[in-house]
Amino acid sequence: MTTHSPQSAQRDHGLTVADAMETCDYQIADDSTVDRANDILHSAHVEYLLVRDHNGRCEGLVTRIGLRPFLARSWYTERTAISATSHQRGPFAWPTMGLTLAALAMRIKRLAVWPVVDDDGYILGVLTADRATGVLAAAPA
Structure with missing residues (x-):
């Protein structure tokens, strides 16, 4: 069984939630x-x-x-x-979270959309499962 830590998830592509999040109007x-x-x-x-x-x-x-x-x-x-x-409701994603880890968490929780917040809990945007998958698929291996 393979386990993933936040550090290994960030090393996979070097991408974070900030790279894939979208604004929410x-x-x-x-x-x-x-x-x-x-x-x-x-x-x-x-x-x-x-x-x-x-x-x-x-x-x-x-x-x-x-x-x-x-x-x-x-x-x-x-x-x-x-x-x-x-x-x-929370917990929510944060912009520095590894994108691979966030995508995995969304799959496990069956989330199509996940709010992204700053350290104080204010809304920065959203991460969609489709966007996370697309950004990860386009990343160089």
Whole structure:
């Protein structure tokens, strides 16, 4: 059985999450309602929103699929805060993390999108599984 440490993952290609992360323009406060999140998801034609807490730090990520149970009853969506939903929460990726390690973690956790935060927990962007795979595939061996 082979084990991988963060150091060996970074040596594989020398790539980090910062090399593959993308900006995320769509965020929502954790005290916003499910109804508001649904409106943003549909109007922006996006599959996910980053959720930030009252201090502006990353709290998680909410998806259209994750909101489905709450959208079944319209009165519920008007009163339910995003913080009360079950959505993807930390730990999150950080920009200096080895890209190979991050891609492995995403596969294990079955994540299509992973928020990337700085040392203080503020949102820097997102890492998508497709982007991580593409960058690693294009890297010289």
